[in-house]
Amino acid sequence: MTFRLFLPLAAIFFLYGAVAVRLGQLQIVRHGSYAKMTASEVVQTRRVRPMRGRILDRRGRVLGVSVEMPSLFVSRRETDIPPERLALQIARVISGVDQRDLMRRLRGSSNFVWIKRQVVADEAEALRRLGIKGIGIELESKRRYPWGKTAAELIGSVGIDGEGTSGLERQLNPLLQGKEEVRVVLRDALGKVFAEEDRPESMAIWPWSRGHDEGPFDVYLTLDAQLQSSTEAHLEEALAHQDARAAVAVVVHVRTGALLAMASRTEAGFEDGLGFSLDPNLAVSYTFEPGSVVKPFVLAAALDAGVVQETDEIDCENGRWHPTPSLTISDHEPYGLIPLSAVIAHSSNIGFAKIGMALGQEGLYQAYRAFGFGSRTALPVTGESVGIVRPPAGWSAVSLPMMSFGYEIGTTPLQLTQAYAALANGGILLEPQIVDRIKGFREERRLYAFSSRKVRQALPQNAAKRAMVLMEGVVAQGTGKSAQMAGYPTAGKTGTAQKIDPKTRLHTPNHVVVSFCGALPMPEPELAACVILDDPRKPKVAWASDLAAPLFKKIMQEAIVNMGLKPALSAQNVNVVHQGPT
Secondary structure (H helix, E strand, C coil), X not given: CHHHHHHHHHHHHHHHHHHHHHHHHHHHHCHHHHHHHHHHHHEEEEEECCCCCCEECCCCCEEEEEEEEEEEEEEHHHCCCCHHHHHHHHHHXXXXXXXXXXXXXXXXXXXXXXXXCCCCHHHHHHHHHCXXXXXXXXXXXXXXXXXXXXXXXXXXXXCCCCCEEEHHHHHCHHHHHCCCEEEEEEECCCCCEEEEECCCHHHCCXXXXXXXXXXXXXXXXXXXXXXXXXXXXXXXXXXXXXXXCEEEEEEEECCCCEEXXXXXXXXXXXXXXXXXXXXXXXXXXXXXXCHHHHHHHHHHHHHHHCCCCCCCEEECHHHEEEEECCEEXXXXXXXXXXXHHXXXXXXXXXXXXXXXXXXXXXXXXXXXXXXXXXXXXXXXXXXXXXXXXXXXHHCCCCHHHHHHCCCCCEECHHXXXXXXXXXXXXXXXXXXXXEEEEEEXXXXXXXXXXXXXXXXXXXXXXXXXXXXXXHHHHHHHCCCHHHXXXXXXXXXXXXXXXXXXXXXXXXXXXXEEEEEEEEECCCCCCEEEEEEEECCCCCCCCCHHHHHHHHHHHHHHHHHHHHCCCCCCCCCCXXXXXXXXX
């Protein structure tokens, strides 16, 4: 009897002993490795980005904002449907899903597979109604632009993963995006999330704390959305009516450097003269030979150097002159001995070639450089060109006279407007500004407000003011008459520059860039602007006086109303329309 009981008891004790040894092995000897394995299956971390900050105009109008959109995914661990059948069922109800591509990804090694990201609510509901186990919906942010295409070239875009890919969205990405959060997610054996920690301080892998100053931030631009929109509309109209290849306009506040509008429009496939594509924001990427529109800077430098005076008369050689044996300079009208005011009012190339030659190579070069030509601005934009201003050591025998009326140099619309604003600001060159202020996300607490930033005194105030007075004559009785606005005296300059033919590599009158730049109201200008039309093919003979000056007037009339500028007290009511070859 005793022996019969011993065998079963021994077997029971042996089994209990084996279980105890195994438990000891699992709980004590291999506890660490199994705990890590369990944690890796159950406890997971994921990075979550906060909602992206908004982009707004100077008056608080929303230009860019993020909204939550459903994104669809499959957790393969939770579904037992074969990839072929699952892909077929999904493709039937979700538009744009490639069945073969989805099937290939479902057969891959990843447990998490995106079906389609940032879909409309109806698509998410259609997938939910399938009732397929393992299909989930996750909310992601998608960028929306309430003003449509307004300032699109400047603002840029955001990729599907929330990263800025171009324009201000890219350059200001650290401010708009903010810092990622790291969250702890607990999943069961089937992979379902049953708990999530919002603020896992113990799991944080970033050294910073979660304070307001980490972002995201709302960024307010200096742009005015209404003015920007109307400017773009005027450019589109000009592009169509004049059959131009491109149209650009920049409007800046003279005293601060704040950019109020920066717009461009192009025909399809627009490229620069060398066949290279440009950044869509042509105001900073488009480099062109400006022609006569840079004559005010030559004039101002010459006045400052004392090589010319307002009382001087210059012989314009009856419209044709040979400063060197290899160069012939022509004027559109034959002028003889005329006063300095008439030289700029009628835009005599011969007169300015003589002024530039009196100023000298170094004087002309330093004048252009002082006004910012050949230098990038500090604007946080993509694709900005540096322009072209070669040092005198690289000039040829004809460079000095040619550069005196705007050839053999290259500038961007932004550089040109910045320089005009400097001339209107008593010779003070300011950095152009695009960011007006920065606030906490959807908060009123202001964290940053821009102030004007001086680059340099480009030339003495007295010389700048003298040049501006002479430029006022251009609009009053010269080539810029069609830019006149009743009550708002304007100082400005036209420019009609021949482009280089890509085949002959010579300037041709058949293709031109027309421009007008100016500032108003005189004598203390508040606004400066430049407008440029590239290769207008209607009419066949295109002049800045007929095309660019009226376009400047349209845009500035909108700016005057938008900014609430009062007319100058001493201004005369003028409304003269000029149609002539200048």
